[in-house]
Amino acid sequence: MTTLLIDGLPATEADLHYLALVNYGAYTSFRIEEGGVRGLALHLGRLEASSVELFGAAVGEARLREVLRAALAGRDAAWVRLSLFSPDIWPRMPSGTGVPRVMTSVSPPPPPLADSLRxxxxxxxxxxxxxxxxxSMGLIRARRSARTDGFDDALFADPDGVVSEGSSWNIGFVAGDTVVWPQAPMLAGVAQALIAQELSRAGLDQRTAPVNVADLAGFDAAFICNSATPACPVTAIGDQTFDANPDLIDRIRAAWAANPIEPI
Structure with a gap:
């Protein structure tokens, strides 16, 4: 079962009417573990920045934490999506500004995306x-098309072949003991940031650089990461195959897990 609240209260018919008709907003999603969240400050900070950019005002971290606690109702394990929207913004009247409303969706923790991905x-x-x-139409369509063509998911690149991100995750490439994060316009993922903070403890170096599809053969491995899947091996990108390398994936997952669970 999924619990849906808006500003800590059950959604009204007017709320749902707006959400069904207007697709303008920002969100973040994460796993609740032992009543807390790894990288919670990063999630909330990114959402606050998006609130200012999209609505002209921030919600306030204290308020976000308040509605999150109300939505969880004491649950120690869950999957949460915090979404921001404003009934003052419509396609014909897009100029409204002010503090957005906060929708919380709470559901059981999901399994990882996969054990490996092509x-x-x-x-x-x-x-x-x-x-x-x-x-999210473009993301869903890209993933749907990839699956229709016999793959598991879609990796995005620009017309020149420069890799950015995937349908709902970031990607890292590995050469020797160095993780290479793509340099391109993309979402700065929280899972990626958490892994990057602790990679040195796992004995891995890292750098950020442009990655071109034409250069994929120069890497030993690749993996994806998001809040539901801290690390999943990529075994193929198009015709280019990679070793799943379980030891490497364990080290990357350990880097993610080294981050503390932050209280709400």
Whole structure:
């Protein structure tokens, strides 16, 4: 069962009417573990920045934490999506500004995306890629097309072949003991940030650099990461195959897990 609240209260018919008709907003999603969240400050900070950019005002971290606690109702394990929207913004009246409303969706924790992934390169870039926004048609269509073609998911690249991100995750490439994060317009993922903070403890170096599809053969491995899947090996990108390398994936998962669970 999924529990849906808006500003800590049950959604009204008017709320749902707006949400069904207007797709303008930002969100973040994460796993609740032992009553807390790894990287919670990063999630909330990114959402606050998006609130200012999209609505002209921040909600306030204290308020976000308040509605999150109300939605969880004491649950120690769950999957949460915090979404921002404003009934003052419509396609014909887009100029409204002010503090947005906060929708919380609470459901059971999901399993990881997969044990391994075969990716199809799609020429695509998300609109306003630095924002985790609610406009998801392009993502769903890309993933759907990849699966229709016999792959598991879609990896995005620009017309010149420069890799950015995936349908709902960031990607890292590995050469020797160095993780290479793609340099391109994309969402700064919280899972990626948490892994990056602790990679040195796992004995891995890292750098950020442009990655071109034409250069994939120069890497030993690749993995994806998001809040539901801290690390999953990529075994193929198009015709280029990679070793699943379980030891490497364990080290990356250990880097993610080294981050403390933050209280709400």
């Amino acid at each position: 990716l199809q390169v799609r020429t695509y870039g998300r609109e306003e890629p630095h924002i985790k926004h609610t406009a």
